[in-house]
Amino acid sequence: MRTEPSGRASHGVPVREALDSALVALRGARVASPRLDAEVLLAHALGITRTQLFLDADRPVTGPAAHAFRDAVRRRTVLREPVAYITGTKGFRRLDLDVDRRVLIPRPETEHLVEAALTLPQGARVVDVGTGSGAVALALKDERPDLEVHATDTSEDALHVAYANARRLNLDITFHHGDLLARIPEVDAVLSNPPYVEAGARLAPEITQHEPADALYAGADGLDVVRRLIPAAAAVNARFVALEVGEGQPPAVRALAPEGWATDVHADLAGIDRVVLLWRR
Ligand SMILES: C[S@@+](CC[C@H](N)C(=O)[O-])C[C@H]1O[C@@H](n2cnc3c(N)ncnc32)[C@H](O)[C@@H]1O
Numbered sequence: 001m002r003t004e005p006s007g008r009a010s011h012g013v014p015v016r017e018a019l020d021s022a023l024v025a026l027r028g029a030r031v032a033s034p035r036l037d038a039e040v041l042l043a044h045a046l047g048i049t050r051t052q053l054f055l056d057a058d059r060p061v062t063g064p065a066a067h068a069f070r071d072a073v074r075r076r077t078v079l080r081e082p083v084a085y086i087t088g089t090k091g092f093r094r095l096d097l098d099v100d101r102r103v104l105i106p107r108p109e110t111e112h113l114v115e116a117a118l119t120l121p122q123g124a125r126v127v128d129v130g131t132g133s134g135a136v137a138l139a140l141k142d143e144r145p146d147l148e149v150h151a152t153d154t155s156e157d158a159l160h161v162a163y164a165n166a167r168r169l170n171l172d173i174t175f176h177h178g179d180l181l182a183r184i185p186e187v188d189a190v191l192s193n194p195p196y197v198e199a200g201a202r203l204a205p206e207i208t209q210h211e212p213a214d215a216l217y218a219g220a221d222g223l224d225v226v227r228r229l230i231p232a233a234a235a236v237n238a239r240f241v242a243l244e245v246g247e248g249q250p251p252a253v254r255a256l257a258p259e260g261w262a263t264d265v266h267a268d269l270a271g272i273d274r275v276v277l278l279w280r281r
Contacts, residue, residue, distance in 0.1 A: 012062030029077035045069035093139040102157035104215040106135035109268040116242040129192035134162030190233040193244035194225040
C-alpha cells in the first residue's frame with residue numbers, strides 16, 4: 001500500500017494491469033502500435049525506462065503517476081496526439097530531442113540523411129534546410145564535430161525548438177531564419193528533409209491534426225520546395241545534395257539534377273527509395 005501526498009492511502013494497480021487496461025483503450029481507438037505506445041506512456045508517467053517496467057511489473061501505479069498515465073492515454077486515444085508530443089521527446093540517432101507541436105516529429109527514415117553525409121570531407125560547410133527540431137543538423141554535428149553545420153527554417157517557432165535542443169546538447173550549429181538557404185552565400189553540401197506531401201494526400205489524424213502543415217505539404221505533386229531547392233543549392237556552389245523524398249518521388253527528383261550532376265537513390269529500412277543524392281561531377 002502506498003500513501004499519496006494528501007495522506008490518503010492508495011493501492012493503485014500494478015504496472016502489468018495498468019498496461020493491460022491501456023492496451024484495451026488503445027486497441028479500441030485503433031492506434032497503430034498500441035503495446036509500444038502503452039509502454040512508452042507508462043514508463044514516462046513513472047519516470048522510468050521501458051526495461052524497468054518489466055523488471056518491476058508488480059510495482060503499483062499510484063498518485064500523480066496514475067493520473068498522468070490516464071491523461072496520456074486519453075490524449076492518445078481521444079485526441080490522437082502522437083506519443084512524442086505527449087512525452088515531449090523523440091530519439092534520433094544518438095540523441096534525445098525535445099519536440100512539441102511547433103516541429104515535425106523526427107522519423108526513423110530521416111536518419112538515412114545523416115548517414116549520407118557522414119563521408120563528407122573534413123571541415124565541410126553543410127546546411128540542413130528546413131531543420132524543424134534540429135534533428136539532422138544536430139545528429140550530424142554530434143557524429144562529425146569537424147563539420148561546419150548550419151540550419152535554416154522558415155518557421156521561427158521551429159527555430160526556437162532547434163536552438164533549445166542545440167543549447168541543451170551543447171552542439172554548435174548556426175541557425176538562420178528564412179526561405180531555403182536563407183542567404184547563406186556558399187556551402188559545400190545541402191541536406192534536407194523538406195515538406196514533400198502532395199496537396200490533398202490522405203494522412204493519419206496524428207499527422208493532420210497535430211503536426212505543422214508547413215512541415216508537410218508542398219504543392220500539387222509535393223515537389224514545390226525541392227524544385228526550388230536544387231537550383232538554389234547549385235547556385236551557392238554546393239557539390240553534394242541529399243534529399244529525403246516521398247514514396248515514388250525519386251525519378252522526378254533525379255530529373256531535376258542540373259546539367260553535369262550525377263544522382264543516386266538510397267532505400268530506407270522498409271525498402272522504400274527514400275534519399276536522393278545529387279553531386280557535381
Ligand atoms: C518535413 S519537416 C523536417 C524537419 C526536420 N528536418 C526533420 O527531418 O525532422 C520540414 C521543415 O521545413 C520547413 N520549411 C518549409 N518550407 C521551407 C522553406 N521554403 N525553406 C526553409 N524551411 C522550410 C518547415 O517549417 C519544417 O520545419
